[in-house]
Amino acid sequence: MQLFKKAKISILVASLALPSPAIATTYSDLPDIGTAAAGTLTVEKEIEYGDAYMRILRGSQPIVSDPLLSEYVSSLGASLLANANDVKTPFEFFLIRNRDINAFAFFGGHVALHTGLFLHAKTESELASVVAHEIAHLTQRHLARAMEQQARQSPLTMAALVGSLLLAIAAPQAGIAAAQATTAASIQSRINYTRSNEKEADRIGIETLSRSGFDANAMPTFFTRMADQYRFASTPPQFLLTHPLPDSRITDSRSRAQQYPQQSVPLSPNYQLARARVIARFAGIDSAAALDWFERQSKRASPALKQSMNYGKALVYIDSRQFDRATALLTPLLKQQPNNPFFLDAATDLDINQKKYDSAISRLNNALETQPNNAVLLLNRDYALVNAGRFKEAISGLLKYTHRYPADTNGWSLLQEASDSHGDRAGALAAQGELYALQGRWHKAINNYTQASQLVDLGSLDQARYDARIDQLRVEESRFNALQR
Incomplete structure (x- = not known):
């Protein structure tokens, strides 16, 4: 399913996924400081701010x-959370299309990963080490604790500091300037506090990594390779500029990891397929460069890795409309794993590009018999139905999908397209209104629902539903605006 969203990225919200010097330890050895900020910023308030930040990011950043x-x-995040301590909020893991190697976390359990990580993390354990580090930042509430310290050293209240961060996301230059002008803490104290946070997050992150069945040595391995690769680079990645990796730091990280049980972690096919998908479609390189990368990797790849290389090449061929070549690569992959969502998604794209709609729908229906609740397959089927002109069926499926996954912009976008094509202008306006709401564009969302209410029959169930949603949106807008005051 080919859905792209482009925008310019401009701000890093929270901390970077980097190791810090410390020795391996258990949770019981850690100081009880994970909820130090509870007195000034509650978990409930963090969730509220996190939701607001996420809406702004959807409207301003190239979220994948x-x-x-x-x-x-x-799924990767969930496997780590299952083995993490002090999880007090729901979590949301998402990707930002950016080739820079980075990750960050912010209020309400939100963890963002740059697609650039997939270009450099060779194994799933290496990527998981970054995610585990960011999870630790959130479970230990480092952002709230940092703000609490700043509030103690300045005349600002906690609400003013958090509002300043919100402003920084909404309008980076104004927000950063406001934060710098009103925070009295010295630069040195901020650096020391950040190092303390990084040390704690790294220590807990490696523990979570090991308990989740990943290679605990993946963190020092990944960052050692990054440090070696960019040691003499004139323009190293942003995280190496802001968080240098001296040899002593990497050595301490390696020593800590070696104190955990050493385990052989098998190759993760899903990681390799996801990595191939990023390189084919989200790495910001042209088709020739992507194919060259897959060809070079294939020469030294194991049979299991070659499968993901062939999958990546098939995606490039689909996107460059070389359908015969794509078919030659996808056919054996589907024969080996007929229900693999990665292969089914690629086959759907291939069929739709060739206007073979019935073939795509039939294949997806067969797969859904054994995976009836698979979100990827459900969305692909609705996508195929829309392209086939079977709008009524698509709308029926998408109404269920958006009810189950209300924060997925894909479902609302398809529902808007299907409703418009079916002649249901009110339904299309409502779906677009939900997209606006997910971006915090409340005025546009309310305006869309107002138009939809005016288009349907007076006193109808649809009008009652639209009017009720308008009331909800106004309440949400009021809460959202209050956070910025």
Whole structure:
């Protein structure tokens, strides 16, 4: 399913996924400071701010809406959360289309990963080490604690500091200037506090990594390679500029990891397929460069890795409309794994590009018999139905999908398209209104629902539903605006 969203990225919200010097330890050895900020910023308030930040990011950053990649990072995050301590909020893991190597976390359990990580993390354990580090930042509430310290050293209240961060996301230059002008803490104290946070997050992150069945040595391995690769670079990645990796830091990280049980972690096919998908569609390189990368990797790849290389090449061929070559690569992959969502998604794209709609729908219906609740397959089927002109069926499926996954922009976008094509202007306006709401564009969302209410029959169930949604949106807008005051 080919859905792209482009924008310019301009701000890093929270902390970077970097190791800090410390020795391996258990949770019981840690100081009880994970909820130090509870007195000034409650978990409930963090969730409220996190939701507001996420809406702003959806409207301003190149968030990857690809359903397969979203499902993959969510699954990876869930496997780590199952073995993490002090999880007090729901979590949301998402990707930002950016070749820079980075990750960050912010209020309400939100963890963002740059697609550039997939270009450099060779194994799933290496990527998981970054995610585990960011999870630790959130479970230990480092952002709230940092703000609490700043509030103690300045005349600002906690609400003013958090509002300043919100402003920084909404209008980066104004927000950063406001934060710098009103925070009295010295630069040195901020650096020391950040180092303390990084040390704690790294220590807990490695523990979570090991308990989740990943290679604890993946963190020092990944960052050692990054440090070596960019040691003499004139323009190293942003995280190496802001968080240098001296040899002593990497050595301490390696020593800590070696104190955990050493385990052989098998190759993760899903990680390799996700990585191939990023390189084919989200790496910002042309088709020739992508194919060259896959060809070079294939020469030294194991049979299991070659499968993901062939998948990546098939995607490039689909996107460059070389359908015969794509078919030659996809056919054996589907024969080996007929229900693999990665392969089914690619086959759907291939069929739709060739206007073979019935073939795509039939294949997806067969797969859904064994995976009836698979979000990727459901969305692909609705996508195929829309392209086939079977709008009524698509709308029926998408209404169920958006009810189950209200924060997925893919479902609302398809529902808007299907409703418009079916002649249901009110339904299209409502779906677009939900997209506006997900971006915090409340005025546009309310305006859309007002128009939809005016188009349907007076006193009808649809009008009552639209009017009720208008009331909800106004309440949400009021809460959202209050956070910025």
